[in-house]
Amino acid sequence: MERIRLMKRFIEKIKHFCFSNKEISIIGIMCILISVSYMITYNMPDYFGIEPFYSWLNNLAISYIAALIFFIVQVYVPEERNKKKCMEVLRNKFVSVTAFIDISVMLCKKHIKIKDKGADLIWNGDNEKLYIKYSKVGNDKAFTCRSYTKTEIFRLQNIFDSKISEIKNSSVIKYCEYELLELLSQIEDAKFFDGISYVIRLANTELGFPNFGNNLTQIQSLNDKLKKMCFIENNFQLHDIEESDKFVADLPRKDISEELKSIRDFNIVRMKRYIKQQLDEKGVSISEEMLNKMSEEAVDAQMNKGNK
Known part of the structure; x- marks a missing residue:
C-alpha cells in the first residue's frame, strides 16, 4: 500500500x-x-x-x-x-482575504437591493447600522456576529487594500506563483468595495446601478478561483439575527465594552433587549426606569436560581 x-x-x-x-x-x-x-x-x-x-x-x-x-x-x-513554503507562510493571509470577500458579498446580497433607479438599503439596526450573523457551512453552532456602521462600510476598501498589501509586501511573495499574483491583481482591479460605497452614497438618487449585480458575480467568481488555487475550502452561510446577537456584535466597540463591568451588567443589557423586543411585538410600552428594574430583577432571579 x-x-x-x-x-x-x-x-x-x-x-x-x-x-x-x-x-x-x-x-x-x-x-x-x-x-x-x-x-x-x-x-x-x-x-x-x-x-x-x-x-x-x-x-x-x-x-x-x-x-x-x-x-x-x-x-x-x-x-x-519555495512555492510550498511561500503558501505555508501566506495561507492565513489568503484565508483572511477570501473570507473578507465572501462575507462582504453575502452582506450585499442580503442588504442591498438594486432598483431601476437608486437602491434600497436594508438597515437592520438603529442609525444606519447593519448586523449579520454567519457561520462556516457545516458548522452551524459556531456563529460570528458582526455589525457595520455606514462609515465602516465606506472603509471596507481600505481594509481590503491593507490585507492585499500584507500579502504583496511579504518577504516570500517572490516565490508565489505568477498565476496567483495575476489573480490577486484582477481582484484588486475589480474595485468591488468602492462599488459598494458608491451605491450606498447614491442609493436615494435617480441614478441606476446596472453593473452592480455583474460586479457581485465577478468578484465571487474570482474569489472562488483564489480559494481553489490556495486549497481553501471555507464557505460561509448567513443566519437570522436576533436582538441578543446584535448586542454581541457590538461588544468589540469601545463605548459598549467599557460599559460592561461584570457578567451581571452583561446579562442585564441582554435581558433588557429581550424584554423590549417582546413588549414591542405586543405593542406595549413602558418607561426606561421600569424596563431597567424588570431586567435587573429577572437577571438576579436567574443568578440566584443558578447558585442554589
Whole structure:
C-alpha cells in the first residue's frame, strides 16, 4: 500500500510538472522517444542510409534529456519547494482575504437591493447600522456576529487594500506563483468595495446601478478561483439575527465594552433587549426606569436560581 501511495504521488508530481511546463515536456517526450527508437534499431541494417543523421539526432536528444534533468533538479524542484513554503507562510493571509470577500458579498446580497433607479438599503439596526450573523457551512453552532456602521462600510476598501498589501509586501511573495499574483491583481482591479460605497452614497438618487449585480458575480467568481488555487475550502452561510446577537456584535466597540463591568451588567443589557423586543411585538410600552428594574430583577432571579 505504501508503494502504491508513493507511486501515485510520483505520478501526480510528473503530471504537475508537465502541466506547468508544457513546451519543455513535449520536447522532452519527443527526445525520449527518439533515443529509445535509436537503441531499438541500433543493430538493424541501415537500408536508407540515415545512420549519420539518426546518430546526430540521438546525440541531440540525449543532450536535451540531460539538460532537462538538470533543470528539474537544479531549478524546478527548488522552486516548487519555495512555492510550498511561500503558501505555508501566506495561507492565513489568503484565508483572511477570501473570507473578507465572501462575507462582504453575502452582506450585499442580503442588504442591498438594486432598483431601476437608486437602491434600497436594508438597515437592520438603529442609525444606519447593519448586523449579520454567519457561520462556516457545516458548522452551524459556531456563529460570528458582526455589525457595520455606514462609515465602516465606506472603509471596507481600505481594509481590503491593507490585507492585499500584507500579502504583496511579504518577504516570500517572490516565490508565489505568477498565476496567483495575476489573480490577486484582477481582484484588486475589480474595485468591488468602492462599488459598494458608491451605491450606498447614491442609493436615494435617480441614478441606476446596472453593473452592480455583474460586479457581485465577478468578484465571487474570482474569489472562488483564489480559494481553489490556495486549497481553501471555507464557505460561509448567513443566519437570522436576533436582538441578543446584535448586542454581541457590538461588544468589540469601545463605548459598549467599557460599559460592561461584570457578567451581571452583561446579562442585564441582554435581558433588557429581550424584554423590549417582546413588549414591542405586543405593542406595549413602558418607561426606561421600569424596563431597567424588570431586567435587573429577572437577571438576579436567574443568578440566584443558578447558585442554589
